[in-house]
Amino acid sequence: VKIGVFDSGIGGLTVYRALRRRLPGAGIVYLGDTARLPYGTKSAETVGRYAREATAFMLDQGVESLVVACNTVSSVALDEVSEASPVPVIGVLEPGVARALETTRNGRIGVIGQPATIKSDAYGRSLRARRPEATVLGAACPLFVPLAEEGWTGNEVARAAAALYLAGLKAAGVDTLVLGCTHYPLLSETIAAEMGPEVVLVDSAEAVAAEVARALDPADAAKRTLAGESAESEDRFFVTDSWERFREVAARFLGRRLESLEKIDL
């Protein structure tokens, strides 16, 4: 089985990593539209057009399932992608929302993400649609993205930033915290240490991977795993610009060097 993972940039590699662990027998095609990032500051029309172009590329690659590992596309253009795609499309938002609602005991849920995600209140709207009595508190943590890309995930800079960003959510007594940006799982230890042991973190990348695994034909997913075979060597990685930077940062995300990285035009 072949799964496509699409992101505006590199953050979706946390979703790739989670899928890789959970579905060793699947082949994964990754596409980072690095030439046109960030999507978060662009209009919904523009984001929709970019997402349709990425979807067409992924379908050409023969993917049987498409993961939209980009919060912006998941928030503003998921319907558009689903309509353009004959294969199942899974966004990064709903699986995290579902898991947060399963997790929370006190109904107070924190969401952290990039400024555009928090401003859009996409998580809040989805959480309240399913559970109107939930209290949702958002906090934008923009520095977490460059910290993750720099590999500064557990040093003094990361700890000081986490303390500043998370103070309000901590004081508000949330018992569940959704990592609403695919970069943030790289800082999960620092975030967890700051929030304390009573707060459960919801890793959207993990939640998405679990959702993809659930949606797949179980026989299909198990096939190669049983044969002891990993499809990792067949994975393909595509970017639309600046591969050198991608390669450097990808090594921090994956803990290994990406040998095959292909540049394409969308």
Next chain:
Amino acid sequence: VKIGVFDSGIGGLTVYRALRRRLPGAGIVYLGDTARLPYGTKSAETVGRYAREATAFMLDQGVESLVVACNTVSSVALDEVSEASPVPVIGVLEPGVARALETTRNGRIGVIGQPATIKSDAYGRSLRARRPEATVLGAACPLFVPLAEEGWTGNEVARAAAALYLAGLKAAGVDTLVLGCTHYPLLSETIAAEMGPEVVLVDSAEAVAAEVARALDPADAAKRTLAGESAESEDRFFVTDSWERFREVAARFLGRRLESLEKIDL
């Protein structure tokens, strides 16, 4: 007199600010190509094309002098812009280089900038071309950009990041440090405190503004100043996308709200 300031985004506002202080009688047109940032990861051909489009727009606005407040364009496409422009073009690189060479006593010059700037060694090449015996040490400080945009210029996060990034330059005994990115002047107090009182910072934005003032007809520049008149109210600010974010961050850079912000297509 009307001066154009062009940047890929918002960083050039430090150059705007320096020009504003130095030339109160000049009118300034600012253009941030926010839809297509960052330039640092794009190919020289693409950057050259963007820069030519921006130049054409600026000339339509009637500028009599054009400041390229973008390190990437200044490094890879300044000749191209100069050739396309009938009015004088001033890049952000050479004025900082000239000032660093005037400043240094021990010939050891540090340069900090974004990864693409440091990797290109554009400052090092220019410094060594003018003074072959100079020792130039570069350090990429990518977090300084989001720190400046977040307004975290003097807090614990900024201090911890500065300590990590600057340790090598400090140990190497540089006596002059070029701020080779237009965002960095916002962190100059934190950077200066980290480097210690023996190290002189070269603020590229200030150096560019001084260069523009020098190049102008002195009579022209003095005209309105003598009349006690400031042209600030006539300044125009153009962006190509995401004005809301620009407005927020601009308030941190300028200490005031930008009332007139116009969105254009290039």
